[in-house]
Every structure is written in structure tokens, then in C-alpha cells.
Amino acid sequence: MKTAAQLHYGEKVKISEIDSEHPSSRRIIEVGFTPGQEIELVSKSVFNDPLAFSVRGTVIAIRKNEADCIKIS
């Protein structure tokens, strides 16, 4: 399944699931990444990590390995 870490700039997708195995998954849900939410990759840092996504009216930067636990459809 595709994850948010594989998104391209400007690609708008819906979250299908959050992998609850990842130690950061709880905080990722708390800051607003929940199934059904639309997210978009808005910027990448140098070295392509961390990635910044727009979600619920703000922009949140997370590491690539953390973005991997956001499954998208």
C-alpha cells in the first residue's frame, strides 16, 4: 500500500489508515492525521527529509519514516 512518504508535490490524497505499530503513530493521530482526512505534500526539507503536509488547516512537518505509517489510498 502507498504511504504519505511516497507522495509528490501537490498531490492531494485521502488517508486510509494509520499504522499503529509505529511508535510515533499516537502523536501522528493526535496532530490530526486520521483516516479520511485529505492531505497534501507541500514541502520537503533538504535531503528530502522531513516532509511537510497540509492537514486540517495547518502544515505539519514529520520525518519520512514517520510519514511511512500514514497509509493512503
Place this chain on the structure above:
Amino acid sequence: MNPNTLDKTALITLVGSPNSGKTTLFNYLSGRNVKTANYPGATVEYSVSKLLHKFNINANLLDSPGIVSLTPHSPDEEIAVRSLFSHPTFGSPDLLVVTVDASQLTRHLFLVRQLLECGFNVIIALTMTDLLNKKGYDISTEKLSSELKCDVIKIDGRNGNGITNLVEAINKNLKSLSAKDKVMPQPYSKGDDKQKLISTYSKIELISDKVIEQIPQNGKRINLEKANRQLAILNPDPQIKKNCYQVDQRTLKIDKILLHKVWGLVVFFLIMALTFTSIFWLAQPIMDLVSNAFGFLAAKALAILGYNWFGDFISTGLITGVGSVMVFVPQIMILFLILGLLEDTGYLARGAMLIDRPLSKIGLNGKSFVPMLSGFACAIPAMMAARTIPNKRERLLTIFIIPLLSCSARLPIYALLLAFLFPGEKAWIGGLVMAAIYIFSISNSVLIAAIINKLNKKIIRETDNSSFILELPAYRVPKLKVVTSNMISSAKAYLRKAGPVILILSIAIWFLTYFPNYNPTIPAQNHSQLEILHLKNSERLANSYAADMGKFIQPVMKPLGMDWRVGVSLIAAFTAREVFVSSLALIFKVTDQGETLQGSIVKAMKDAKIDGTGQKLFTPATTIGLIVFFLFALQCLSTVAVSRKETGGWRIPILQLLIFSSLAYVLTFITVNCLRAIGIA
């Protein structure tokens, strides 16, 4: 009725997600300027204040660090959550005022929902509704209020509109609370699963769909509430609602440049370079002014009071001592001004994101960026800022290397030593070398962090899941008033902290260098008045208590090519680095008419000779050696104390003290002797 709530001053706690306008609201209600910043986690401590007198409510107001949820992930969040359930001095709050950013309603209501579930009494302060209005939407406070069963008040952070309504609501809530028993809120169950978090969000989405309304396009806002209501009924399409969660487009455009692969880095390094050079260039003229004024005062005092012990005490003990503190207040203010500007615009979060990857390679975190940057001002707030780092190992490593970053207390020392090395027209080289010292201190800290990280568990034992989750707030024009008042309060805080210590030490050093032989007899043959004065000074010093103490240090200082006078100054500087300058000034009895303080210390340094040998004390080799010493040595008692508090034990501060001080000594020894070996005396 609970007697506690009647007699006791009520406690109101401000709670909110980071960047929700919480501290701005605190400033309005408390009337006191507490630091607000556009960097998530700017508040790492609680600030307590009485509610403004004019509001006529007897209550304490507590501002706590921003939190995302009731499950803390980092120490600053832990402080906030713990203070909610039981504050060590104030107990649990009677009432919570929760700030909610209207433009990200669902994210911020998440916390509100958790707080309500725990049984807290909540008032919602709805901020940034102007941003939502610009997008063409508004929030019905009545609907939100009836959905959540708590008061909802709109607040405008820019002009304070709505504050009176909020105060009314606080009053009403406190009155109805005092009429019934205080219900203790139940701690949020940590063990609940992620499904519950997701369902909390689903419930909030339903509520937000009901309360967000579209503003009619024709711009007539006369009967907004009614028009909204009609429109909401006509327009139940959720697709339209979605646009209200659109991210600020201007911010995205700016980020295209500031987070660009090439330009992002260029801007980052430009900003860092500008920050460090302006500390030096902008502050220099002001520093000269302060330095001149104190030099003048010291000379005048001596002339008026006469060349006796009292005149010397006032002139060198007090005025020079105070002057050495005041002289670098301009630098501290400029550094805090720049830091404040960077914070308030929202750039710091981007900086943290940009260097997360390189820093994570050496065991640090992007969130180490702000603590490290603050470390250039002072290690104490820097170590406290490290509380925002969730991973314990990364936090301890950040705290560990902070003393290596060149804090502002080292500036006057470098400035003095560089003025000695590059006098007159060559002063611009001094500026360049100063920049090099800063770069050197950064690379040192990075290198040592990497080494400690490689040593794995020898120095820092903790391991933890490494994570970087940070909100990038919308860019905004910094509020000059907030930034400048922040700058002034930082300077005041510095003076309060360092001032008394330096003053007491100055007086102590003055005493040790002046007594017991305070009035030596000099044979008056063929000596001018001035020569007698100088002879008296050196005679007095040679027999002073300080000289006696210095004999113990002499063997340690000798390999470095320095004598006991520098040794005494270095030891005095262990309490606080800046004491070094005032201590040198006192030991070399600097009170020359018409000179700047720095100018006359430099002159005295040029004349200083090592006892009995005629060899010059301050040579290029020993001066460069001293710079190396100050680059590494942990000479600050307050830093050691804060390090103990923040790391939760003596292990880390003692290791810091041992490692950095021995590094300083060994590297100074190597520097001085290598320079001599290649012919630089």
C-alpha cells in the same frame, strides 16, 4: 459548599495547542509582558500572574506550555499536563480558559474534548477568527457553545477585542462554581487505544460541520448571524466547508523559497551569518559608549575621592565592576532581538526542519536547533528550551553540548583579547576572527556531539524513539512591541541573574588584591608622583592575599605561559565567565583618565610582565591560548545548576565540568606551546 473555593483565590489556567494565541491572551489578561513566540514550544515554564486589577476578579492566572493532547510526549508538555491535574503550589485549577484557533478548529477542539471528558470547567477563547473570515467563513459561537456545553468567546489577539466578554464569562463561571462543590477532574486514561483518538476526531468533525458557516459573498455583513444561518441550511454540501481548512497560501509560497533545496540553505546560512555578525558590528558602537562612560566615571571618582583605599574601592571595586557587567548588555539585547524576530515571524520552525536530517546524523534532533541557537545568548534558557525535544537521549545530548556554544558572556572576553591582538587599524581583522571563533564553536559542539553519540552509552545512557513532528506556523509580520519588550526583559533577567554575582565577586577580588598591605611605603627618591603611584600599586598587589593564593595556582598556570594573576582571574571566572574581564581590570589596577575601560585594560595587558623574569605576560601565543581556553571551559555555576535540574541528576553536569575543563586546559597547553614552537611568541 466547599470552603476552599470560597476563601481561596481562584486559579484559572490557560491551556491551548502551540500557536493558538495562548500567551498573547495571557498578556492581555495579566497586563504583563510575557514572552510570546511563533515557535511551537516557546513557553517551557509556567508563568503565573494575578488577573489584571481592572477586571475586579480575585484570581491567579497560570500560563502553561502548549499541548496537543493530554498525553505528553516531551518534558514541556509533561509540565503542562501535570500542572492541570495538580499544580505543586496552586493545586488544581478552578477554571480553564482554552485557546482555540478558529482556522484549525478540528485540531484544536481535540484538546478541548479531552479536557471536557476529564471533567474540567472550560471556557473557549476562539482566536484568529479574522483569518477564517478572510476565507469567507465564520463560526457560530452559540452553536459551538451548545454543542460542547461551555462558554465560547471570540478574541482578537491584535487589538484585544472580546477581552471584556471573556472576563464576564470568567466571572459568571467562577460565581456558579463557588455555589457548588469542587469536582476533581479525572486524569486522562493513557492506556486508551488509537481507535478512541480517531473517534474523538470524528465526533469533532460532526460538531465543526454544524458550527462553521459561510459568509455571504455580496459582502453585506449587517445581519451576519441570520444570513449565515440561512446559508448553512441552503448549503449543506460538505465540499464547501472543506475550503475553510485551506492553508494560508502566502505561507506556502514563501516556503517554496525558504524550504527550497538550494535557496533554502542559502537563506538559512545567510540568516545565521547575519545574526552572528550583527551581534558584533551592531553592538560595537554602543558597547564603546558604555565602556567610555564607565572609564570616565571610574577616573572621575578616583580624582574626587583621592588615591586612598576608599577612592580605590569606589572607582575600581564598584564602578569598574559594574561597568564590566553593563558593557555587554547591548550585545545580549541585540542577540535576543534577532532571536525574537526569527521566532515571531515563524522562521525558527523552518530552520528546525531544515537541519533535522544533518543533526539526526550526530544524535541530535531538528528540535535541538532552537536550544542551540539560544545557547549563543545564554546556556540557561537554552537548556530549558531543550525540554521541547521528546527523545530523552537527544535532549540530554543537546544539553550536554550547549556550554560549548559561544554564549554572550564570552563576547566581552573575546572582544578584549582580540582588541589586544589586533589594535587600532587592524581591528577589522578582529571582527573576522570573532566570526571564525563562532564557526569554530559550532563545529566543536557538533564534533563533540558526534563523538559522544559514537561512544554510545558511555556518557549518555538513555535510548528512546527518535521523532520529529513539528507544526510549521503561518508566517506573520513580527509584532515589534512584543519583540522589543521581550528583548528588554531578557536584558533585565540577565542583569538580575549575573549582576549581583559579578558585583560581589568584584568587591571580593578588589579586597583580596588591595589588602593586607594597603599602604606600602615607597622611598620617594627621584620618583615622580605618577611613578610612586604605580610602584605602590604593584607593591600592594605583590603582597596581597590574592598573591598568596596565586602561589598555589602558579605551577598549574606555568605550562600555559601564564602567571597567577591570570590564574586568579580564571578561577574567579568559574562562577561566571564575564568576571574574567572585571577581574583583570582590578588586578591590573585599571583607572586611566580619558580612556575606555577596554582601552586601558589592553594598555595594562601590554605592560604586564611575568614576575621576576621580565618576560611579557600577554603575548600572541598566550592570548590565543586564552581564547582556546574560553572556547571549551565550562565556567558558569548557573549553567552547572541548571544542567543538574534539567538532566535530573549530577552525572551530566559533573561530566560536562570535568570533560570541558580538562579539554580547555590540555588544548590551551597544546596551542600555546605549538605557537611558540613555530616561532610565534
